[in-house]
Amino acid sequence: MRQLGIGELARQVGMRPSALRYYESVGLLPAAERAAGRRVYPAGIVRRIALIKMAQRAGFTLAEIRGLLDADAERGATRQWRALAESKLPELDRFIEQTQILRDAVADCLACGCMNFEKCELLSADGPGS
Amino acid sequence: MRQLGIGELARQVGMRPSALRYYESVGLLPAAERAAGRRVYPAGIVRRIALIKMAQRAGFTLAEIRGLLDADAERGATRQWRALAESKLPELDRFIEQTQILRDAVADCLACGCMNFEKCELLSADGPGS
DNA sequence: CCTTGACCTCAAGTGCGCTTGAACCATGAG
DNA sequence: CTCATGGTTCAAGCGCACTTGAGGTCAAGG
Numbered sequence: 001m002r003q004l005g006i007g008e009l010a011r012q013v014g015m016r017p018s019a020l021r022y023y024e025s026v027g028l029l030p031a032a033e034r035a036a037g038r039r040v041y042p043a044g045i046v047r048r049i050a051l052i053k054m055a056q057r058a059g060f061t062l063a064e065i066r067g068l069l070d071a072d073a074e075r076g077a078t079r080q081w082r083a084l085a086e087s088k089l090p091e092l093d094r095f096i097e098q099t100q101i102l103r104d105a106v107a108d109c110l111a112c113g114c115m116n117f118e119k120c121e122l123l124s125a126d127g128p129g130s
Numbered sequence: 131m132r133q134l135g136i137g138e139l140a141r142q143v144g145m146r147p148s149a150l151r152y153y154e155s156v157g158l159l160p161a162a163e164r165a166a167g168r169r170v171y172p173a174g175i176v177r178r179i180a181l182i183k184m185a186q187r188a189g190f191t192l193a194e195i196r197g198l199l200d201a202d203a204e205r206g207a208t209r210q211w212r213a214l215a216e217s218k219l220p221e222l223d224r225f226i227e228q229t230q231i232l233r234d235a236v237a238d239c240l241a242c243g244c245m246n247f248e249k250c251e252l253l254s255a256d257g258p259g260s
Numbered sequence: 261c262c263t264t265g266a267c268c269t270c271a272a273g274t275g276c277g278c279t280t281g282a283a284c285c286a287t288g289a290g
Numbered sequence: 291c292t293c294a295t296g297g298t299t300c301a302a303g304c305g306c307a308c309t310t311g312a313g314g315t316c317a318a319g320g
Contacts, residue, residue, distance in 0.1 A: 007296065017297085018279055026277090036286065038297050054232045057189060057225060062277070085236050092233040095187060096226060102184045103222040106215050137266065147267085148309055156307090166316065168267055192307070 002043040006032075009041050013049045020049075028052060028066050058092060132173040136162075139171050143179045150179075158182060158196050188222060 006017045023029040024039075029048070032039035048069070055065045068085065140147045153159040154169075159178070162169035178199070185195045198215065 005297080016279075019277080021298090022278055034298095036297090038286085054228050056277095058229045058232050059187065089233070089236060092229065092236065096229050096233060098184055099188045099222065099226050099229065102188050103219070103226060106219060106222065110215055110219075135266080146309075149307080151268090152308055164268095166267090168316085186307095 004041045004043060004045070006039045006041070009045065009049075012046055013053070015049075023049075023052070023062075026062060026066065028062055028069070059095060060088070064088075134171045134173060134175070136169045136171070139175065139179075142176055143183070145179075153179075153182070153192075156192060156196065158192055158199070189225060190218075194218075 004012070006020055010017045010020055020029065020039075024031060029045070032041050032045075034040065051069075052062075052065055055068065056062070060068070134142070136147045136150055140150055150159065150169075154161060159175070162171050162175075164170065181199075182192075182195055185198065186192070190198070
C-alpha cells in the first residue's frame with residue numbers, strides 16, 4: 001500500500017500540513033507512524049480525512065467528529081457512537097432540508113427576476129421558523 | 131405592524147441581543163430605528179434573520195451574506211447579486227449532495243451494524259473526492 | 261425618591277480552527 | 291562539504307463570530 005509524506009497528503013486532500021498536524025494534536029487523526037522522525041501515512045488516511053471534511057461542512061465540530069470516529073477505535077464505545085449518530089441524524093435531516101430551501105430560494109429568486117431575495121414571494125411559502 | 135424590542139426579537143429568533151447588535155455593527159442588519167435610544171424592529175426583520183441563519187448554516191460567511199442581502203438595497207448591484215447567487219448555486223448543490231452522502235452514510239452505518247464508520251463498505255460506493 | 265431592569269456604547273475577551281515563526285534535524289544533489 | 295528541501299516541536303498569533311464587562315441612560319413601580 002502506498003505511503004504518503006505529510007506534504008503529499010496535504011496536497012491530495014487540499015489542506016496544509018499544519019492542519020494535519022493540528023488534527024493529530026487534537027486526536028482527530030491517529031498519531032502517524034514515523035520514518036526518521038517524519039510522519040508517514042497509509043493511503044487509506046485520505047478517506048478518513050474526506051470523512052472529516054464532510055462532517056465538518058455539515059456543521060459538526062471537530063470534537064464531535066472525533067467522538068464519532070473514536071467510537072470505531074474504542075470497543076466499548078459502540079453504544080456511544082449509536083447514540084451520537086442517532087441524535088445527529090434528525091439534525092442532519094433538518095439541515096439538509098433547510099439548505100435545500102435556501103438553494104431553491106436562491107434559484108427561484110434568480111428565475112423569477114424579482115431581484116430581491118429578502119422580500120421574494122417565493123420565500124413566503126415555507127416559513128423558515130427557528 | 132408589530133414592533134419588537136431587541137430582547138424580544140432575540141428571543142424569537144433564538145439569539146442573544148449582543149449578536150443582533152453585532153450584526154448591525156457589521157452591516158448585516160440595517161441600523162434599527164430608535165425610540166428613546168432603543169432599537170425598535172419591525173416584525174418583518176425576523177424573516178431577514180431567518181434567512182441569514184439559513185445561509186450561515188449553508189457555509190456562507192457573514193460577509194458573503196451581507197453581499198447577497200446588500201444587493202437588495204443597492205439598485206445598481208443587481209448584476210453583482212446575480213453573479214454571486216449564480217456562483218453560489220453549484221456550490222450549494224455540491225454541498226447538499228455531500229451532506230446527503232454523509233447523512234446516508236451515518237444512517238446506513240447504523241443500519242448495517244458494522245459499527246465502524248470509517249471502514250464501512252457502504253461508504254466506498256461514492257468516493258468523496260476533492 | 262430610589263430601585264429595578266432593560267436597554268445603550270465601546271473595548272476587550274473567548275473559542276474554534278487553524279497558521280505562522282523560531283529553532284532545529286535529516287536526506288539528497290552539486 | 292554545503293546547502294536546499296522538507297520535515298520536526300512548541301508557543302504564539304489570527305480571523306471569524308460573537309460574548310462579556312464597565313459604565314451610563316431611561317421609564318415604570320413601590
